[in-house]
Amino acid sequence: MKALYIAATGMKAQELNVEVISNNVANMRTTGYKRQRADFQDLLYENQRRMGTETSDTGTLVPNGIQIGSGVRTVATARIMTQGTASRTGKELDVAVRGEGFFQITTPDGTTAYTRDGSFARAQDGRLVTNDGYAVMPGITIPENSRDITINKLGVVQVVNAAGQVQNLGQLQLASFINKEGLEAIGDNLFLETAASGQPQVNTPGAEGYGTLLQGHLEASNVDAVTELSDLIAAQRAYEMNSKIVKAADEMYATSNNMR
Incomplete structure (x- = not known):
């Protein structure tokens, strides 16, 4: 079961996201400060059934296939260089x-x-x-x-x-x-x-x-308090959802281990 590890990458990504947001908020009064934004990318995929492969002698093709992702990673903390007041x-x-x-x-x-x-x-x-x-x-x-x-x-x-x-x-x-x-x-x-x-x-x-x-x-800093607050709420909810997946995966492991 890969859900446990996939959700862990999501929790790690949102933890870094909150760190970036907290640094923006800490520098709201810093002269000339330019806010940052965490950017994410999905990780590699496992192809269990590759789309476009033939399924019969007549050339029938798989339209969608089966791909299982590996989670998410942080690729950049982009700096937003817009003008401050x-x-x-x-x-x-x-x-x-x-x-x-x-x-x-x-x-x-x-x-x-x-x-x-x-x-x-x-x-x-x-x-x-x-x-x-x-x-x-x-x-x-x-x-x-x-x-x-x-x-x-x-x-x-x-x-x-x-x-x-x-x-x-x-x-x-x-x-x-x-x-x-x-x-x-x-x-x-x-x-x-x-x-x-x-x-x-x-x-x-x-x-x-x-x-x-x-x-x-x-x-002045170009940090907007309302934007940072809404981003923080979204990051908290994403972290919470990933943590629930970890808990659900753990319970499924426990159910499998307790089978007689």
Whole structure:
């Protein structure tokens, strides 16, 4: 009897599904977080009677056949890269991306990472950095005693310097990917390039195919509480049904073992 093992694969799959949902819910307030979805595929089939085989000398064919499946497996936890809502913060170094593109970040080991989290800060040497102190690329340094920092929608960073003059400090750039869902999440709101994502294409905000920037705002998570709750209920019910099949299969085993 294979029902016991088939149902066990279903329970395992729904357990992982609940883990994905719980991670989405935990990150509902994470800046720039992109929700995930568990994707499943059926396992191999045992052909007890193959469709299309001949059943007589006259060429009569089996129309349907008999196939017994082996259960289910998780094949991906796809990341949904839809735009999150831009929430106003009023902080002059908070920047949200409206549209396509990722900020480029240099990690301490020199690796280039990518993020939608534009909650930037000013380091002790004036460099523009993330909340973890990682440098934002291209490097922009805000001079001491400067004020009125502005970042326009095209990423141009300007300040009023100590002499009261407007000073241009540079321009932020965005990176885009052919398959952004193929990026590898490494935590700290950062992604890494992979063979699946393709190489980054870097351009200025507002260029064709790239989003624009919005100063004083941050992109919220794209997690929807109602969607996650309904998915959780469906996963619980699927797990419950598979567990009942395990119980039923166990009772059938017991009946067979107790036959006199």
